[in-house]
Amino acid sequence: MIRSRIGFVAILVALLLLPTLVLAQDELPDLGGQVVTVAVENAYPPFNFIDEETGEPVGWDYDAVAEICSRLNCVPEFIETSWEGMIVAVSNNEFDMAADGITITAERDEIVDFSMPYVSIVQRLMVQLGEDRFATLDEFVSGDFVVGVQLATTNFLTAQELVGDDRIVGFGDFGAAVQALIAGDVDAVIIDDVAGQGYTGVNADEIELLEEPLTEEGGLGFIFPEGSELRDAFNAALESMEADGVLEELNMLWGLVGGEEETE
């Protein structure tokens, strides 16, 4: 009797769970082949950049959004635009979303909606290889060294806090800042570690990243216009990618290993 009762309960529980199991497999929304316009900069390795050999734009953003769209049944259309106006353009509904390794901040959250963070980063100092004038952040800040950053980035805000406006040189993209560093026009570049590794990977004989993190860890996310329905769909897809390990595979593939864990 007791046995059969346990069996009954087990069957009942199984019956109750069945729909959720089915749902769990099928919980991702179906966007019905919707075209999603994605703003990218094509100047921010490893997220989106032009492949030197093929001349085609590639990067984590392309692969990740393609993977997400294959799960949600949507068609990504990548549109190149400049970083400076990207957030405002998304906020004005000019794009359905933007993917550019965008750090989640409260100020930005006021005008756009962020997806869940897909990787965590810290900001670091990028310096010329074998820099011997300073080795720590304190030495850098207390000297009269000049830092290059991309305008309208969280790195720019960090630079303002660290050294003040007079020692900042702002560029339209990080490529120019890195070029100025290589040319010796700026003494360091403040950059998210993930993106910084993208540049040091290409210019390993000229620049390096200092170990010491400049900031707390922050998360990177996609942005959507406020109230966009895409956000929840993308979050669901990101969660499922996290669950089955595809997100980590993609992050490894493009070298998106940021944050403190990387320093070990």
Next chain:
Amino acid sequence: MTTADKPKRKNEVGDDYEEVVERSKGRLRVRFASLYTAPWWLILFVVLWVLVILSISADPEYSTIFSELSEGIGLTIYLAVASYALAIMIGLLAGIVRANPPRPPERGMRADQVFGRIVHAVVYNLVTFYVEFMRGIPPLVFLLISGFILVPAFRDWYNTTILPMLQTLLNDPNVPEMVWRGRDAGTAIAGLALVYGAFLAEVFRAGIQSIDKGQIEAAKSLGMSYPLVLRYIIIPQAVRRMLPPLGNDFISLIKDTSLVTILGTNEITQLARKWSGSTFQYVETYAVLSLIYLTMTVTGSMLVQAMERRLKQDER
């Protein structure tokens, strides 16, 4: 307006009736004439400008942006004036060369004269190469090349090659290293001056060539050398014709200083980009930025017009 239009004197008792009517018509004509000739665009501009300035000073957001951007106004004006002054010098020299194409040596010339003709031809071709090269490169591209390639290369070359030579030559190891960075105002001034020098060279060439050959030959037959002819015959007349295009290029140069933002130089466009990028106040920031540029360019244009008027008075 001729003197006939002007009423000659006030009406007096006993004046002929028709004469009085004629006179008052004349007065009306004079009064209404200014309605047609007044610079309405300027009045409209000044009124709008005052209105905008008033609303800016009333709005705390706009006044913050204005005070933020105004820190760069000095640098923008410095860039414009310095590169224009340099461009005028480059343009004048290049223009004089370009106005005098080389001629083949003539029979019976002395060796040094033939040599002079050869030097002339070489200089002419070099200058023409410079003018055509610089006119063909967009200023933005040339600034990028200067800031990221030419200036660092020049600095490194100086510090590694010239500096040790200087130090041994002067027997002083303390001769300082050159610190010229791509973002320095010097890069912008040199870059803009080289680009605009090429444009001004063509303005000067056209101005010089517009003077009647007969005048130059007459002056030469009086025994004046070419520099003297240039100074006393050509330039005074050519300046009047060249002033409008020269002024045009100056205003264009004021605007093109905004390109320097690409190098990270802190002029007003760069400050505006910094501000809008961190605050998302794009509309407000670029409205204030445009206002500052317009104020500078329209003031520049008024100065040029005032100079033109003065030169016209001298002509009489």
